[in-house]
Every structure is written in C-alpha cells, then in structure tokens.
Amino acid sequence: MSPAFLLLAAAASVLPAHALAARIPYPQEVMVYDLNACPRPAWPAGALSQRAAGKTTVEVQVGAAGMVSDARVAVSSGRADLDEAALAGIRRCVFHAVLATGQAPTGWLKTQYVWVPGEAARPPGQDRQLFARTSKLAAEGDPAAQNLLGTWYQHGTYVKADLAQAASWYLRAAQGGNAWAQNNLGVLYNRGAGVPRDQRQAVAWYAKAAAQDHRWAQANLAWAYQHGSAGEPDPDKALYWLTKSATGGLAAAQLRLGMQGMQRAVLDEDRALAAAWLARAAAQDYPPGLYYLGRSFELGLGNVQDDAQAAAYYRRALGRSEGRAELALGMLLDAGRGGAADPEGAASLYQKAMQSRLPPAYYRYGLVLEQRGDDELALAVFRQGAELGDCDAIVKYVQLRPAPGAPWELRAQACAARPELPPRL
Incomplete structure (x- = not known):
C-alpha cells in the first residue's frame, strides 16, 4: 500500500478497446491479449493539466517478431498530443499473440485508446x-x-x-x-x-x-513511524496511531492493521484478531478488505476454511481489486471448489484480470488455451506473463518453446529454485 492517501494529480486512465476488422478477423480478435500486456501510453502533461478527453483510433501493421512495422491514426481524438501519445504507445507493443494465430497479418489491425481524465475542466x-x-x-x-x-x-x-x-x-x-x-x-x-x-x-x-483525530493523518503518521520517514522507525508509535485510525473507522487503516497482524501472527488466535480487522474493512465495502477477507476464508487463515464464503467476498470485489478478485475467483471456479467446476466462467475472469496486467492471470489463461489445444496462442500468452515477471509463466514458456535462449533459461532456473513458502494472504 502507498503511504500517501491523498491523490496529487487528476485521475486518468487509458483503456485499450479492440475494434473488429473484417480483413483479418482472427488476429484482430486476439490482438486484445497483446494490448493488455503492452505498456500504457504516457499521458501528455498538457492534456492532463487541461483534463482533455477523447478517443484515438489507431491502425498498425505487424511485422517480423511481432514488432510494429507501421502505425497511423485512423480517427483523431481532436488533439495532436493525445494522438501522438497513442502512436508512441502502440509502437512499443510486441504482438506475440497475433503472430501465434498462424496467419500472416498482412493488413491493418485496429485499436482504440480512450482518454478519460475525469471531470470537465470548465465549470458551469x-x-x-x-x-x-x-x-x-x-x-x-x-x-x-x-x-x-x-x-x-x-x-x-x-x-x-x-x-x-x-x-x-x-x-x-x-x-x-x-x-x-x-x-x-x-x-x-x-x-x-x-x-x-x-x-x-x-x-x-x-x-x-x-x-x-483526523483518521487519514493518523494512518499517515503511523506509516511515517513504521518506515522512519523522518527519523528512526518506531514500531510502538506506528502501531498506536494505526490502531487509533482503524478504531476510528478508517477502512484503509483497518486493512493495514489486519494485514500486519497476519504477517506477524504465530498463533491461530492472532490470525483471528487480524481477520477481524479485515472483516471491519470489508463491512465498509472497501474492495481490498473484501478481497483479503476472501483470501482468509480460502486459506483458512484467521477464519474457518470456506470456499463458498471466499467466492462470495471475491464476487463483491470484482472490478475493484486490480484483477486480484477476478483471478482468485477464476481459480476457485476452475478447480470446482465451492460448487461445480466452471472452466468457461474461469476463463472469462482470467481475461478480465489480464486487462489489469496481473501477471499470474496470463499463466492461468495460457493453461486454458493449452487445454483447448491452441498451443501456439498459449505459448504467446505464457510469454506475455513471463515478460511481466510471473515465475510460473516463465517456467512454462521455457518448457514449451524450442531453444528459448539462455536469458530465459536462467530466469526459469531462478524461479524453479525459489523456496516453498507457506500460504499467505
């Protein structure tokens, strides 16, 4: 969690949305997997300060090794700086999944960047x-x-x-x-x-x-004492102020107190106390609180193990947890835990988690593709997860790709040598 609880800039997002192109339907369809793994375009400072909004539709041609060989603006956002940022962003993408379709993408592939800066700059x-x-x-x-x-x-x-x-x-x-x-x-x-x-x-x-008794200030002060922002760390003062903030009702502080309690817990009683703080955050419909309380039920840490309860909390956090609830619920549905197995529902959730660039989601969706027999596309998705740093995806990519290369093999060896860790939230 970030130590700063107050946003210092306008909220902004760049949302890639693929549009169908009749010329090359299958590469166009899987293009979204590559876009999810691409770095987001840099938001132009001038456009951000003016809260400029718009939609830039770009077209690309994919060349050797999945690199962009050409790019152009098909429909302008109305601002040259947003259009240039979209072009610069798309040129950094590598289209492994598009190449994995087995069809030569000889035409133009289309996507759209939706620039959403927040509220309008000019008031009524x-x-x-x-x-x-x-x-x-x-x-x-x-x-x-x-x-x-x-x-x-x-x-x-x-x-x-x-x-x-x-x-x-x-x-x-x-x-x-x-x-x-x-x-x-x-x-x-x-x-x-x-x-x-x-x-x-x-x-x-x-x-x-x-x-x-300003609750955010108490939480910020606790963070400062915990990390020694202005001197030596003071764990006792950090705990005092965090507890005061959490007791006062700040959901973010309740979550932090619960997570810290879980990390330090030795006895089941300690975990139960920590889970109680997570429950207080979840009771305020705080998305991270919902997700981590679900994890406590799934793993049986501080709560009795209960997949149905875990799934219920994950569902409440969907769309609000940066893909983590989607991934966790998908894994439960995949394994048939807490109900009948639902592979298609799991696959859909993995795709949604991929939209948040959550690395393990690429590994999980790659397994889905592999089970469907779409080995080339699965390999491309494993590579996307590997490039985002997921160890399972790295190992799988090296196992499946002929002659993966020394750097990948070294990364796979490092991943395989990781010590087995006990379950944690």
Missing part, C-alpha cells in the same frame, strides 16, 4: 459562483474555505491545477488549525509536490492533524 456558471464565494471566504481567513480552495487547486477542480497554490492555501488553513489542511499539507511535503520535499515537516503536520 453555478460552479464559477461557488469558486468565487469560496475564494472570498478564504481571503477573509476562513480555514475551511482555505482548505477547500487548496483541494481545488490541487486537483484542478474549477481552476487549472497548481500545486504551489494548493500548498499556499493549505498552509494558511493549517496554521488556522484545520486538521484536513494539516494532513493535506503533510502529504504535499512528503511527496515534494508544490513545496520542497521535507519529511520532517510532513510528520509534524500529520501529528497536528492526528491530535485532532
């Missing part, structure tokens, strides 16, 4: 009025308005993002005793965003907000 009239009223209150010394203005400058809400301005308004509000601003200013100092990086200053502001 009532929002401009709100910004004006808040600015007036902030200038008159209202700490709550000053903190709110800081968050708007930080996230580019109603105004162009400006971290230095955000820090300035947070400082005024923090000096006026506003706990939210004190925590927010601490986050900026911790990251060096809008202010010089100064972890001692960060801890000092966290401490002021934590003393006012």
